[in-house]
Amino acid sequence: MADKNILSAFDNIDNLPYSLETEQAVLGSILINPECVSIVLSHIKPDYFYIPRHKAIMEAIVVLDTLGSRIDALTVLDKLNSDESFDMETGKNYLFQLAQIVPSAANVENYCKIVKEKYFLRSLITISRETIEAATDGSSEADKILDSAEQKIYDIRKGKSTGSLQRLSDVISSEVYPTLVNITSENAEEFKGIPMGFSKIDEITSGLHRSDLIIIGARPAMGKTSFALNIARNVAMTGKKVVFFSLEMSNEQLASRVLSTEARVESNKLRSGDISPDEWVRLAQATDRLTKCNLYFDDTASITVPEIKSKIKRARDVECIVIDYLGLMESAKKSDSRVQEITEITRSLKMLAKDMKIPVVCCCQLSRGPEKNGKSSNRPMLTDLRDSGSIEQDADIVMMLYREGYYKNSSQNADEIDMTKADVDVAKNRHGQTERITLHWDAQYTLFSTLEYRDEN
Numbered sequence: 001m002a003d004k005n006i007l008s009a010f011d012n013i014d015n016l017p018y019s020l021e022t023e024q025a026v027l028g029s030i031l032i033n034p035e036c037v038s039i040v041l042s043h044i045k046p047d048y049f050y051i052p053r054h055k056a057i058m059e060a061i062v063v064l065d066t067l068g069s070r071i072d073a074l075t076v077l078d079k080l081n082s083d084e085s086f087d088m089e090t091g092k093n094y095l096f097q098l099a100q101i102v103p104s105a106a107n108v109e110n111y112c113k114i115v116k117e118k119y120f121l122r123s124l125i126t127i128s129r130e131t132i133e134a135a136t137d138g139s140s141e142a143d144k145i146l147d148s149a150e151q152k153i154y155d156i157r158k159g160k161s162t163g164s165l166q167r168l169s170d171v172i173s174s175e176v177y178p179t180l181v182n183i184t185s186e187n188a189e190e191f192k193g194i195p196m197g198f199s200k201i202d203e204i205t206s207g208l209h210r211s212d213l214i215i216i217g218a219r220p221a222m223g224k225t226s227f228a229l230n231i232a233r234n235v236a237m238t239g240k241k242v243v244f245f246s247l248e249m250s251n252e253q254l255a256s257r258v259l260s261t262e263a264r265v266e267s268n269k270l271r272s273g274d275i276s277p278d279e280w281v282r283l284a285q286a287t288d289r290l291t292k293c294n295l296y297f298d299d300t301a302s303i304t305v306p307e308i309k310s311k312i313k314r315a316r317d318v319e320c321i322v323i324d325y326l327g328l329m330e331s332a333k334k335s336d337s338r339v340q341e342i343t344e345i346t347r348s349l350k351m352l353a354k355d356m357k358i359p360v361v362c363c364c365q366l367s368r369g370p371e372k373n374g375k376s377s378n379r380p381m382l383t384d385l386r387d388s389g390s391i392e393q394d395a396d397i398v399m400m401l402y403r404e405g406y407y408k409n410s411s412q413n414a415d416e417i418d419m420t421k422a423d424v425d426v427a428k429n430r431h432g433q434t435e436r437i438t439l440h441w442d443a444q445y446t447l448f449s450t451l452e453y454r455d456e457n
Helices: 004-008 020-032 036-041 052-067 073-082 088-101 105-137 142-157 168-183 199-205 224-236 251-263 267-272 277-290 305-315 338-356 390-394 404-410 451-456
Strands: 213-218 242-246 295-298 320-324 360-365 397-402 421-429 435-442 447-450
Touching: 020 036, 020 052, 020 088, 020 105, 036 052, 036 105, 052 073, 052 088, 073 088, 105 142, 142 305, 199 421, 199 435, 213 224, 213 338, 213 390, 224 242, 224 251, 224 295, 224 320, 224 360, 224 447, 242 251, 242 305, 251 267, 251 277, 251 295, 305 320, 305 338, 320 338, 338 360, 338 390, 404 421
Parallel strands: 213 360, 213 397, 242 295, 242 320, 320 360
Antiparallel strands: 397 421, 421 435, 435 447
16 A cells, blocks of 8 residues: 555645545556546546545546546656646656555446545535534524535535536536537437427527526416416426426415316316316316326415525425516515515526526516506516516526407407417527517416417317
């Protein structure tokens, strides 16, 4: 085994859990059998090594592997020397020792698991120390300390290294290229944006993407809750796990509306009980179909973003969040200004989507701008987003829902208005073009559908 005195020359070791021998065994396995690199990288990252020089050696190996260069003690030493991480003589002796002392490269996967285990233990100790320090100095609120600790522990579980800088080339090789490979493979559909179930909207937006905040803006009674429920149902029926947070309707009301839409039975009949035998059959068939729908509801009133985040973490494997609606949410930071609170909420929603790498769809009630006297059209615009310009700023996609039929009584051309027509204006699209899409609206079943689907059925 390598002499620990060699390490003392260039490493300052704190009293935290680590296994010197196992870290050496992982690196030694790669040096004697470079094919181990793919196995090692599937389990651990350079940051998982505790000894600074071991981390530097692993980083050099990752770069060489990315470039397709041969990996052995000499090439790794040359890379370390060019980065001024090692002096030649000390580095040469240590690398050759690593190649000689490894018991067996066949056990490299087990070595990696031990290195990973020690890394998690060190991370937990560090988080505990930081949490104790924050709690005892009295400078932070308890909620903030809890949120911070919970986020850090979640990051550990997800294998994320917090607070570290990443070089462009490292991000390209470790994240961009794997994504490109996935979306061009035979299983590409699994890695592309999640379809919302509306073909033209999916074509414009490429579906719901990880880390995106999608805003659905509309005036009251336009059908934004129905539209959001339709999207949630469509996504969940593909096998994705979706959580719908409703601050306005109960879980029973939401489930009843989804069942009504699925069975094509008027929702008021589910309340009155005036249901025909044929409708009972349709309800039973719809219930059977919805057993495959991976959709969950939460009707907690006045919920905050940290509370949503906490629930999503505990739920595990959530792939999409839908919130109805922004105006009823509470800010974790109290403020005298509602504008400041909305700014804090939208920013937190964007960070939620980014941190958890899932799309967040949020309904938003528009101001009365579209209905003000003197305006030539009731059609909404981005400037009508209520309370704060931060909504437009933080959102990746903004969709404006508009039904001309809602304003039929005040329209000069009332007889020519199609009551089944609904427009979705993709007013902002960070990833592509903006466009207006026309959908079919069935008020009887609170159902939005694409026109081509309507024609076929």
